[in-house]
Amino acid sequence: MEQQLALIWSAMCVCLVFFMQAGFALLESGSARAKNSINVMMKNYMDMCVGGIVFWAFGYGLMYGDTLGWFGTSQFLPNPVNSKDAIHLAYQIMFAATSATIVSGAVAERMKFSSYLIFSGIVTGLIYPIFGGWIWNSGGWLAKLGFFDFAGCTVVHSVGAWCSLAALLVLGPRLGRFSLTGEVREIPGHNLTLVALGAFILWVGWFGFNGGSISSLTTDNLGLVILNTHLGGCAGALGAMAFMASQKKPTLMSATINGSIAGLVSITAGAVHFSPTSAIMVGFLGGIFYGVGAQVIIKFKIDDVVDAIAVHGVGGIWGTLAVALFPQGEFSLHTLLIQATGVVMAFLWSFPLAYISFKAIDMYLGARASTLHEQRGLDYTEHYELGYPEFQKSLIGSAEKDKGHE
Amino acid sequence: MNDDIRQRRRQAAWFCFEQHLTEEQLLEAIGILEQQFQLDGVGVLISYVSTICAQFNLGKEVGKALCVKFFEVMANREIKLPTDPLLLIEEKRFSAIRQQEQQAAAEKAKEAAPPPVEEIPAHSMIFMSLLKYLLKEVFTDEMELIKLLKLCCEQDKKIHKDIKAAIDNWQLNPQSFRWVLPFSESQLAEVTHLIYVCLCEVSGPVEADQIFHKAIAVCELRPEAKKFPPSRLL
Structure with missing residues (x-):
């Protein structure tokens, strides 16, 4: 009975994590300008499709196959015979796609769709699963060291963030985001209501993201995981608001939402261990660190449309270290060092590989959309569709003329 | 006698x-x-x-x-x-x-009569209207736009050499827009995009889009817009 309940719960979590894609899609699309909203949606939609197949074919084997500690060598093109294994595979597919979809928001509004799909395949088929195998495969070398990441704070979110950073460095900022004189121009999203709705959906999905990571209904406290997840998200929003208040800035909804997501990311590494009080602390500080991180990113003139690096990267680092800083028992420097090792290795593995991959894509296919396509909007130039045809039609005369091709 | x-x-x-x-x-x-x-x-x-x-x-x-x-x-x-x-x-x-x-x-009578009317293509007229509107609303003068256009031309190697030459020539007589006349519709669309890039630099991408919307709306009021819809320049 317990096994059947666990199975049903896992299947539900697959659905919940899948639903997170909808949350990401809405949040990222709302954060982009109207002329790029369809393109962002498509990237979210398709990295689920591409990532699903690539991870099933190669990623799962690299992550969970027989390993000497570095990468799996079996279980490629898996054909699970029982429900438990199939659900586990499906659940991991959702995680892989989540890691890839973080990139889509960061690179929104100026990346070629075809190049993005290839990069998405590399993330889900190579970068994410190999690193994930180091931690979640019982034979993984970081797992053997004792590195702990309950539901993918580093494995999913940090890896996604570092891949985003690599992509952003190769792509460069959107046209006019930073002037030649160094002025920073805000490019507000076209629909903050969508952003908020996306965040709500993400939050709902996070209960499955963390809740589905329990090893069993009896040994792990599912209720505590869900409670901590919720508290982390709440505190993250408050932390971001506190940061804005300390900076004497207006209380931005977009930043508050990002704060809550940073809180959710932060809580992900230790949701099963933290006490509710610790969860609040971790989430709250996650929200603050997000605010600091976002400012630093801007100072380096990196144009991250959805603040993915600050939310998932900084939040991921903090959450992973927080496992050692808010221990169940006594504080252990050794645990902190191991957690820090995992954090550093996440960067050292994913960033250079993503950077090289992205550079190669850029050299052979071109990663950056042309400035003309940026002007016209990627909705039409990439997909020949408009998210909001009623008020965009007047600006696509030339696109109609040449069907968006240069 | x-x-x-x-x-x-x-x-x-x-x-x-x-x-x-x-x-x-x-x-x-x-x-x-x-x-x-x-x-x-x-x-x-x-x-x-x-x-x-x-x-x-x-x-x-x-x-x-x-x-x-x-x-x-x-x-x-x-x-x-x-x-x-x-x-x-x-x-x-x-x-x-x-x-x-x-x-x-x-x-x-010859002196008093207006000079023979030169047939200016509709796309050139629309482009000139667009240009004049943007110069009036955004740029302090023609030279500011010309400098930015030249900068964009230097950065973008794909710009046609005729367009680069025309912009150089415009600098010599900024009040005149006759440099527009030899260009085809697609070439003027290319120049329009260059101007958009300049606008993004001057005002940011959000304002650039808004200004372009307004400029297109103004150009649509011109009689030539029936022959050549201004949005074709975009």
């Missing part, structure tokens, strides 16, 4: 010199008679015939014969003479005056 005698002298002069001079020379000879030989007397007539013969190289013998003939004609009223040459002169003069007047009127 009464008018009748003056008329007869003119008729006699025409009659005598008719065989030796062309019509133009005859008219000139009559003119000389009227201006310089108005006094009565034989000496005056001889002097006149000598002057005309000398002027038109008729020779002395011819001159003597013409003098004799001239006196005979003047003396014999029976000889039928041609129409008073003065009438012919007057007619010629009026004709010349009319011709001059007509020429002057034609020249005056």
